[in-house]
Amino acid sequence: MQTFKIVRSGRVKEDSPQYLGSETVYSLLAKEMRSLDREHFIVLHLDLKNRLLARETISIGSLNETIVHPREVFKAAVINGSAALLLAHNHPSGNPLPSNNDINVTARLEAAGEILGIRIYDHLIFGDRGYYSFAAAKQGKKQNHTKEV
Secondary structure, eight states: OOOOOOOOOOSOOTTSOBOOSHHHHHHHHHHHHHTOSSOEEEEEEEOTTSBEEEEEEEEEOOSSOOOOOHHHHHHHHHHHTOSEEEEEEEOTTSOOSOOHHHHHHHHHHHHHHHHHTOEEEEEEEEOSSOEEEHHHHHTTOOOOTTOOO
């Protein structure tokens, strides 16, 4: 019989990064995400004040895809008491534009988050020198796909 153990690291430090928009996520992850040779799907957990609670790598895939399931995305979010999530993954091809699968996965995770009461603030896709933000796209904002790191 296997046992399930819950581990919590304690409260958020007051100096934890606070989410203020896609630029915040970009500055936290761009350098690392740009250098990866396979797709990595990362989730940032936020508290009620939009401060970083935790960072979790959900999946490491192949050159052009990774498998992401709501069960894995929200498991730690529920345990951590996360108020919101930020999603991020890279495209080793360098092109940050979303695939049809990226669009479908984002919609599915947003729907699951609504059911659980855990908001998805944004999903960023990192390319060679820029990113795509689903939140900015929904707001009709022009995006800079060639932002330098």
